[in-house]
Amino acid sequence: MxxxxxxxxxxxxxxxxxxxxxxxxxxxxxxxxxxxxxxxxxxxxxxxxxxxxxxxxxxxxxxxxxxxxxxxxxxxxxxxxxxxxxxxxxxxxxxxxxxxxxxxxxxxxxxxxxxxxxxxxxxxxxxxxxxxxxxxxxxxxxxxxxxxxxxxxxxxxxxxxxxxxxxxxxxxxxxxxxxxxxxxxxxxxxxxxxxxxxxxxxxxxxxxxxxxxxxxxVAQVKADFGGRHVALGFSHDRERANAVLADPRLVARLDDYGASAELKMADGADPEQLLAALVSAGVGLRRFEVVEPSLHAIFVAKVGVDPDATPLPAVAGVAA
CATH class of the missing domain: 3.40.50.300 (P-loop containing nucleotide triphosphate hydrolases)
Structure with missing residues (x-):
């Protein structure tokens, strides 16, 4: 080595x-x-x-x-x-x-x-x-x-x-x-x-x-994070999707970008169940794909903050 x-x-x-x-x-x-x-x-x-x-x-x-x-x-x-x-x-x-x-x-x-x-x-x-x-x-x-x-x-x-x-x-x-x-x-x-x-x-x-x-x-980090993940893209108003995505029986974690989202399926839930629920609710989708978790989603899950959000507190005069 x-x-x-x-x-x-x-x-x-x-x-x-x-x-x-x-x-x-x-x-x-x-x-x-x-x-x-x-x-x-x-x-x-x-x-x-x-x-x-x-x-x-x-x-x-x-x-x-x-x-x-x-x-x-x-x-x-x-x-x-x-x-x-x-x-x-x-x-x-x-x-x-x-x-x-x-x-x-x-x-x-x-x-x-x-x-x-x-x-x-x-x-x-x-x-x-x-x-x-x-x-x-x-x-x-x-x-x-x-x-x-x-x-x-x-x-x-x-x-x-x-x-x-x-x-x-x-x-x-x-x-x-x-x-x-x-x-x-x-x-x-x-x-x-x-x-x-x-x-x-x-x-x-x-x-x-x-x-x-x-x-x-990167592959190891994604594999260790585990779970089944779905990427969504919405073709119009998100309102109808909100109730479905808030169902803890289907969704364990949601990383929401507005016009798109990435989510982790709840234990025991299947992506096909989620798709059926979204279609039944009349949600307009332009994307529904089972994907690897993104590093952004892993970071949010592990750290609990969005890396693009307000900086973490730091002492005056000390840079990141």
């Missing part, structure tokens, strides 16, 4: 009496995409900062590539995109990327060549001679993303990498993340958007209030 890229063992981090991370243990295998999931305020960014040695744990141990110590000593092997954007606004974009490459030990000419390739790939080559401050927030995010990958790191750590991007740019970055994993390297990224993780990740860890709730492959 290969050495994990990241090993977090019984780590706790406190801020002024607030426990941001509590006795957290997880392992990120070498190769593939590992999702660190949870709502805003759950402890994801704090965990990543601990892994990056920006913060030090109060208790526990963190090892990268099998070795304890400061991640800064392994900087050449790690690419990091923080949640906060930290570019020098007065620098020109190309100069900035060359500088970031040199910091990682790349010769200036090589860094310039690599930077130009990345700018072209991310469709911002025309902004190479512009100052960072002239770029939109989305373009700045792409510049920082390129800076994290310029030195071809073995381990790529991305904190909410797709936040604030339009769908086209988000897809471009997702494609690159998938390519990195396909090349045998490791990606660890945090998100509170379960659909992103479900489509991209090989393994996931769900945390809430600093504690580990779920950890495993």
């Amino acid at each position: 290969s050495t994990p890229s990241v090993s977090v063992e019984s780590v706790t981090k406190r801020f002024a009496g607030h426990v941001a991370v509590s006795d957290l243990s997880l392992q990120v295998p070498s190769g593939g995409i590992y999702g660190l999931l949870g709502p805003n305020g759950a402890g994801k960014s704090t965990t990543i900062r601990l892994i990056m040695s920006i913060l030090q744990p109060d208790e526990g141990r963190i090892a990268l590539f099998g070795a304890s110590g400061n991640s800064r000593d392994l900087s050449a092997r790690i690419g990091y995109l923080p949640e906060e954007r930290g570019l020098y606004k007065k620098m020109k974009v190309l100069d900035h990327l060359v500088f970031l490459g040199e910091v990682k030990g790349i010769a200036r000419n090589d860094a310039r060549k690599r930077a130009l390739i990345w700018l072209e790939r991310l469709d911002i080559a025309g902004w190479a001679q512009k100052k960072v401050e002239d770029l939109s927030k989305g373009m700045q995010q792409k510049v920082q993303f390129a800076g994290a990958l310029l030195h071809e790191p073995e381990l790529v750590i991305l904190d909410e990498p797709f936040s604030g991007l339009d769908p086209i740019n988000a897809q471009t970055m997702k494609d690159i993340v998938v390519e990195i994993a396909a090349s045998g390297r490791t990606v660890l990224f945090s998100t509170h958007v379960m659909e992103q993780a479900e489509r991209m990740c090989d393994r996931v860890a769900i945390i809430a209030r600093g504690k580990l709730v779920v950890d495993g492959t």
